[in-house]
Amino acid sequence: MALKSKDLLGMKQLTSDEIMEILDTAKTMKMVITSGNKKTSHLQGKAVITLFYENSTRTRTSFEMASKYMGSSSANISSSGSSVAKGESLLDTVRTLDAMGTDIIIMRHNQSGAPHSIANKINASVVNAGDGMNEHPTQALLDMLTMYERFDTFEGKKIAICGDCYHSRVVRSNAIGLAKLGAEVSVYGPRTMMPIGIEQMGVRVADSVADCVKDADAVMGLRVQLERQNSALFPSVAEYSKFYAITPEMLQLAKPDAFLMHPGPCNHGVELPTAVYDCDQSVINEQVTNGVAVRMAVLYLLMARRNNL
C-alpha cells in the first residue's frame, strides 16, 4: 500500500482507508522501535529534511528519529539558523532543498496553508508538521493510534477535547480524522477560544467541562497557546484553570476505563493539574512513543508511492 497523494498536507485529504493503513503500518513500526534493534532499511539511499519555522520538541525530534531508524540521510533546518534569517523566501528555500535531491521535506510554519503553497512547486514530498492554526495531521494520527490500541473500532466512540480550540491545529486535525472513522467528538473551552462554525467539522460544542467529558471513552486536554494570544481571550490563568481545566473530579465523569491525552507541551496547572497529567489514566508519554511510530509509517507510505511511480 502507498498513499494516493505525493504529500501529506492534512487529514482533509486522507480517506478513512488511508488513515487505517497508516495506523496499521504504525503498529508494525512500533514493534521496531520497542525492539532492541531500531533499524530498518526502508529509507536507505533517501534524503529527508525537517524545515521548521516554529519551535518544536516532539514533532521535529520524532521525525528525525523516525527517518534515522529507517536508514535515510537526514538534515534539520530551522528558520533562525538558515538563510531564512537573511530574508530568503519560503519558495526559494524549498526549491534549494529540492535541488539537493531531497525526497521528503517535513515542514512546520506559522502561516496556515504554507505547506500547501509550495507542495506542487517541488518534486519532493511535503509533510505538514503543523501550519498555523490549520492542521497538524501527524499529531492527529498519533492520537488516533493511541486510541486504536485501546479500541476495537472508532465507530460511536466518544472523544472529549477541552481547551484552547481557537488556536489549535490539533483539534482541527483530530475532528476531521475522527469524524471520518465514525467517532463522536465533543469540544469545550472558553467561547472566545472556540472557532465560529466548528460544528461544521462534525463536532458537538459542549456547555461545560463536565458536559464534554461525561461518559467519554477518551479525554484530551489542549494547551492554552499563550504565544498566539494577541488579545485577552480569558481573564486570568486562575480563572481559566477554575472553569476550563480537566481536574481529577472532571476526569471521573468519563467512562471508568477512559484515558487522558494531551498533545504537549502542557501548561501544568492551567489546562491540567500535574496530578491529572501524571495520573494512572494518562497516556501522554505513550502518545510520544506513538509519534515516532506514526511518523515512520507516514515516511514509509509516502516513499512507497514515490518508488512505485
Ligand code: CP
Ligand atoms: N505536539 C507537538 O506538536 O509538540 P511540539 O511542538 O513539541 O512538536
